[in-house]
Amino acid sequence: MSTYPRISAQLDDVESAREEGRRKMEWARQHMPIMEAVREDFEANQPLAGERIAMAMHVEAKTAILVEALAAGGAEVAVTGCNPLSTHDDVSAALDDVDNITSYAKRGVDDEGYYAAIEATIDLEPTITVDDGMDLVAAIHEDYPELIDGIVGGCEETTTGVHRLRAMADDGALEYPVFAVNDTPMKRLFDNVHGTGESSLASLAMTTNLSWAGKNVVVGGYGYCGKGVAKKASGQNANVIVTEVEPRRALEAHMEGYDVMPMAEAAEVGDVFITTTGNRDIIVEEHFEHMQDGVLLANAGHFDVEIDLDALDDLAVDRYEARDGVEAYEMADGRRLNVVAEGRLVNLAAPVSLGHPVEVMDQSFGVQAVAVRELLEREHADDYEPGVHDVPDELDREIAEIKLAAEDVDFDSLTDTQRDYMGSWDHGT
Numbered sequence: 001m002s003t004y005p006r007i008s009a010q011l012d013d014v015e016s017a018r019e020e021g022r023r024k025m026e027w028a029r030q031h032m033p034i035m036e037a038v039r040e041d042f043e044a045n046q047p048l049a050g051e052r053i054a055m056a057m058h059v060e061a062k063t064a065i066l067v068e069a070l071a072a073g074g075a076e077v078a079v080t081g082c083n084p085l086s087t088h089d090d091v092s093a094a095l096d097d098v099d100n101i102t103s104y105a106k107r108g109v110d111d112e113g114y115y116a117a118i119e120a121t122i123d124l125e126p127t128i129t130v131d132d133g134m135d136l137v138a139a140i141h142e143d144y145p146e147l148i149d150g151i152v153g154g155c156e157e158t159t160t161g162v163h164r165l166r167a168m169a170d171d172g173a174l175e176y177p178v179f180a181v182n183d184t185p186m187k188r189l190f191d192n193v194h195g196t197g198e199s200s201l202a203s204l205a206m207t208t209n210l211s212w213a214g215k216n217v218v219v220g221g222y223g224y225c226g227k228g229v230a231k232k233a234s235g236q237n238a239n240v241i242v243t244e245v246e247p248r249r250a251l252e253a254h255m256e257g258y259d260v261m262p263m264a265e266a267a268e269v270g271d272v273f274i275t276t277t278g279n280r281d282i283i284v285e286e287h288f289e290h291m292q293d294g295v296l297l298a299n300a301g302h303f304d305v306e307i308d309l310d311a312l313d314d315l316a317v318d319r320y321e322a323r324d325g326v327e328a329y330e331m332a333d334g335r336r337l338n339v340v341a342e343g344r345l346v347n348l349a350a351p352v353s354l355g356h357p358v359e360v361m362d363q364s365f366g367v368q369a370v371a372v373r374e375l376l377e378r379e380h381a382d383d384y385e386p387g388v389h390d391v392p393d394e395l396d397r398e399i400a401e402i403k404l405a406a407e408d409v410d411f412d413s414l415t416d417t418q419r420d421y422m423g424s425w426d427h428g429t
């Protein structure tokens with residue numbers, strides 16, 4: 001049994017923290033029409049009645065709206081962070097004050113505290129897990145396998161988590177079904193592209209007070225996140241350079257008009273580096289050695305392994321905080337390489353960062369909520385074997401339709417003749 005304290009027991013002035021947290025949540029709520037509709041439906045129909053949900057996500061205002069909706073649907077929820085720097089303590093405190101919700105999330109925890117808080121959520125003996133990065137699934141399988149029989153399933157928010165889950169499933173080690181929420185169109189085409197693009201650039205600009213215009217911005221990886229970062233940086237008048245290992249993505253970036261080159265070449269000309277690969281060791285010693293004085297190094301991938309900070313530390317003769325959220329590493333020849341937000345998710349871990357814009361998280365969390373509901377529709381339960389599952393397309397469409405209605409956007413429907421035509425193979429010329 002964990003004795004890890006909930007956030008309310010960790011803060012000095014809990015009352016004012018809660019008040020500020022509620023204010024942030026109220027602002028988010030006003031811009032989350034999908035979650036509003038989901039919450040109303042959950043409140044009325046109680047689809048999660050009696051369930052226990054453990055969550056590890058970035059605990060800030062938008063996530064709080066998802067947590068509240070799950071509790072409103074009848075579940076008891078225990079939540080913690082999925083990154084040591086992304087929690088907003090005030091929001092965490094406000095959540096912890098809601099009926100049926102316990103929050104253990106605290107900003108700035110060390111490794112030990114981070115995992116202790118995850119264990120504290122597992123103490124709830126969850127029937128459902130909701131992860132961003134798969135740390136909960138991993139902890140349950142490694143340390144609490146006896147709980148697996150009682151778990152209906154899980155949902156995973158991010159690309160890195162889905163990769164880890166697929167690796168686990170390929171090894172035959174994943175013992176309950178998990179929905180790849182990340183892979184839905186309503187998540188990936190908006191959150192990964194626009195969300196990562198906008199929020200990473202906004203956090204970097206706010207943290208450094210520097211301009212994009214005329215800068216050489218090196219984007220590591222041209223997946224959905226890299227595409228968003230490249231597009232938005234280009235829109236801010238930067239010269240975008242893309243590095244890739246996948247030939248078709250490299251070609252796509254080239255045809256989009258970006259410069260494509262190996263990191264070894266990009267290292268010499270880049271002013272700002274933003275990694276988005278989900279892999280490790282994207283920027284390493286041989287690159288640091290050739291960088292210009294004053295470069296900014298930032299990561300927008302889930303884990304802090306894309307920039308090799310140990311190697312950078314070994315090369316440095318001095319190291320100091322250049323600004324809040326910026327650590328300067330000084331090389332023997334006097335060059336200063338500036339690491340933003342400790343190489344952790346820059347859009348969530350920088351001191352001024354707010355995560356993705358509210359509108360895109362409304363979509364992502366709308367899909368999360370209906371995916372949780374789907375896990376519990378008992379008539380479907382047999383369909384979901386242990387392993388990674390796509391979220392059924394009709395659920396994703398449901399979320400898109402709510403959003404379009406909220407935006408007052410009308411769209412066409414297929415006629416019967418068109419449907420028939422699309423379904424046939426014998427209409428030639």
Ligand code: RBV
Pocket residue numbers: 058060062063132133157158159191195302345348354355356361364
């Ligand atoms: N993300 N969450 C936020 N709550 O502000 N911002 C981004 C927030 C999620 C996003 O969906 C992405 O897949 C994941 O964080 C990476 O950890």
